[in-house]
Amino acid sequence: MLLRSLTSHTVHILSFIIIVALAGLPRAFAAETKSDIPPWLRAHVGNNNGQIAPVVLQRARALYQQKVSTGEVKNPCYLAMDATRPSSFGPGKLGHRFYVICEQKRSFRAMTSGYGSGRNLRGIANFSNGRRCAKNFSNAEDSKLTTGGPYITREDITSFKGYYRVSSKKTEPFLRTFIQFDGEGDTANARPRAIGGHPAVLLHASCRKKDPKNQYADAEGYVPYGKLVDYGGGRSNGCTSWTAAEARTIIPILKQNPTTLYIYPESSDIDAVATAVKARRSLSKAGLYWNASCLKEIGTPKFWPKETLEPIIAKYKKDHPPGPSRPLPICKR
Template identity: 55%
Template sequence: MMTLPRPFRLLPLLALLACPPALAEEVPAWLSPHVGLKDGQIAPVVLDRARALHQRNQKEGRVSNPCFFAMDATRPHLLDDGSVGRRFFVICEDSQTFRAVSSGHGSGRNLKGLADFSNGKQCARNFGNAEGSNLTTGGAYVTAETRTSFKGYYRAKGQMTPLMRSFLQFEGVNETANARARAIGGHAAVLVRNQCRMRAPESPHADAEGFVPLGDLVDYAAGRSNGCTSWTPGDAAEILSLVQDQPTTLYIYPEAADIAAAGRGYWDAGCLKSIGQPRYWSEAELGPLIARYAKEHPPAPAQPLPICEGQ
């Protein structure tokens, strides 16, 4: 049997994702208590679209994973008491399990003098799909491959520990079609910051001169992302294990039409009051501004990391 390259195997699935939304089957009794507008519950419209997307792909044989994902980016990421809101949902209908976890939204950017499409930590006001925008894009996705990469060393219990972070790539269509080009996916909200170069020639991650990056481990689960869905390390490990060699669907709310209808359709009431009118920035609108800003503000030449003290 001939095996098609991965991009061609994805084409039928992506074509299916592009179909108009359809109503999902009736919500089963076990899932009903999890449907609502409170923190940790999923709004009816978000669940309906997420289930319909997953069921279409299951019926067509494109996805066999019994679990699927949804995210409601109109909900607050930070609650009034300072805790993180639970707005990313893991739903497994075969085992009748529902889990709600936190997830960051895209930070956006402030291109001073051109456009300000930045977002605060609590509620997202700006959405869009332009490359370089750092914005969340609502719509249909399917999970693809997972890649794990070295992010640097940090000190833990007196020892140098490598941070190996896995990234789950998303594929999309229409508004989300450039997810791969934008490197949009899911990962743990951790990084190594304030790096210097530590001599460790025995490390498999050492450069040609025998140095490795060493810095501080930062957990930004309560912060924002570059447009990806970012989870706590524990949640990320569980989510990634669910899609290992078994892709599934992800639906992120709101889409562009939902943003235009804010105040008439569903939107989290608290966030809508906080942000006023939300806005969707398209690639056609924002792309030229980002390109212009990059041309007018070229990055400084890359400099090597400083040598760590005591070397």
């Protein structure tokens, strides 16, 4: 009887130790131990285009459930992005690596999204990314690179960018909405970096017209005119960018209704994959993930921590000061 009591007591102590140990593990690892994904959603899990990798979904769900439980998020949908996937599979075939998941409605949407282009500071450091796959990641300001990790969507800001021509006789104002992100950990500086989500469309201003009564006129009474440039599925300055059509679906979901966004990979994932690649170890056997097509293309991924990269960027700026700004020319017609 005494032995049975001691054994039971020992089991309870061990159970408590295990629970405490698991509670101290990183959030990402804890999320990966979950297996409560509903069957309808499990059907969308995989490595093919239009599917979501298991680790990306598991971490995105864990982040969402955590923020819902604390009352910080009430939105019925959550977001995820896999920045290791390719932007395209050939001419006219865009890659889908951004996900909008609404479990109450059993809705799963895979969409395109841009990643950070990075920069090539010639003679100092090259942390640029190609058009198809991302090799470099960073949380440094002015790096123009993507940072993986947890985010929460915040306020939306719509701003005037200029006028563009829709026909030979008609022009329209281009207004673009930006969704601000807040982060934590590596992504904690998302706001000072102006990291968020927006349509992958910009206005390339070519001239300006005097129109002081125009509601969008600047202090001198001018408004810019230019041409719309659509870079859907391409690269961004570090933000999450969507095609114009997809943005019309995503932005209404997020307006005045914050939700979570989880972007893979985090810095620890990048470092672990880089170590495995250099050692020529199998990622799957090591319990790691990276899109195979992009890994073959980029070789070894790299995370540039802000503590390392920001001083490099600052030195480059000091050595290469910008020239004097020039106003846009006056439109001829």
